[in-house]
Amino acid sequence: MSTDPTPASAKPLADGEIRLPAAVLWDMDGTIVDTEPLWINGEYELAAQHDAVWTEEDALTLVGSDLREAAVYIKRRIGSDMEPDEIVDWLGGRVAAGLREKQDWRPGAVELITALREAGVPQALVTMSYAYIAEPVVDALGFDAVVTGDSVTHGKPHPEPYLKAARLLGVEAADCVAIEDSRTGAASANAAGCHVVAVPHAVNVPEAPRRTIVTSLTHLSVADLARLADRGPE
Known part of the structure; x- marks a missing residue:
């Protein structure tokens, strides 16, 4: 054939x-x-670790964004000493773990x-x-x-x-x-x-x-x- x-x-x-x-x-x-709940929950968790306020508006602003650009935004908003790539790794690791567990x-x-x-x-x-x-x-x-x-x-x-x-x-x-x-x-x-x-x-x-x-x-x-x-x- x-x-x-x-x-x-x-x-x-x-x-x-x-x-x-x-x-x-x-x-x-x-x-x-x-995956948006995984990303957003991670953002709130990271902000809480920095005693910073994170809002729904912040979270929705980042939907669909380049991860490093999002990390630069997060670093500025929560006043983190973490580098953008470290923020990406921190959030990405949690999302990846969630996706491996369930899609x-x-x-x-x-x-x-x-x-x-x-x-x-x-x-x-x-x-x-x-x-x-x-x-x-x-x-x-x-x-x-x-x-x-x-x-x-x-x-x-x-x-x-x-x-x-x-x-x-x-x-x-x-x-x-x-x-x-x-x-x-x-x-x-x-x-x-x-x-x-x-x-x-x-x-x-x-x-x-x-x-x-x-x-x-x-x-x-x-x-x-x-x-x-x-x-x-x-």
């Missing part, structure tokens, strides 16, 4: 057929797995990842969590490419993470759909040229060109993503 190596996104379309995305690029924290999947995420794999659509994980934090999720789900916060020079909202993911998959970012839960991540993916499906979780995501906001991934199908990818520039 022969296998056609031509990507689905590059094949000629029959009448009425919708082109599949060249790839789907997934954020992790808050999109695939609910709290977001509704519909695993099912959509499975459906996309069965449809032959390449998928990448694009997360600002470092590789050792993302490892339990990568091991559980498998991806065709993985971009983590410690593998890029510029984190979200810079476009570099999504551009790198597209490059690793050998596709154009403009032909991809990115799935995000934060305004920071959505801005990164849009800046790279992706059509973004935003499924807000901890924070609101504003409307923008080439961005579709949904309340849940539960009823989102491969065909739905194909229709979005087939729209072209808006």
Whole structure:
């Protein structure tokens, strides 16, 4: 039995057929797995150790951010003597331990990842969590490419993470759909040229060109993503 190596996104379309995305690029924290409580609880714990006040506004400000930039913010807010990289290691270690113990999947995420794999659509994980934090999720789900916060020079909202993911998959970012839960991540993916499906979780995501906001991934199908990818520039 022969296998056609031509990507689905590059094949000629029959009448009425919708082109599949060249790839789907997934954020992790808050999109695939609910790690935000792990991060936020760690932030409160670290602030308490410094006898400092940490607020919900502080926590939500950092959702989706580059970890080192978040650590610089935390260091300033709580008056810590720890270096930013030490803060990242302290928080990241707690989140990684929590993820190894249990993965709290977001509704519909695993099912959509499975459906996309069965449809032959390449998928990448694009997360600002470092590789050792993302490892339990990568091991559980498998991806065709993985971009983590410690593998890029510029984190979200810079476009570099999504551009790198597209490059690793050998596709154009403009032909991809990115799935995000934060305004920071959505801005990164849009800046790279992706059509973004935003499924807000901890924070609101504003409307923008080439961005579709949904309340849940539960009823989102491969065909739905194909229709979005087939729209072209808006």
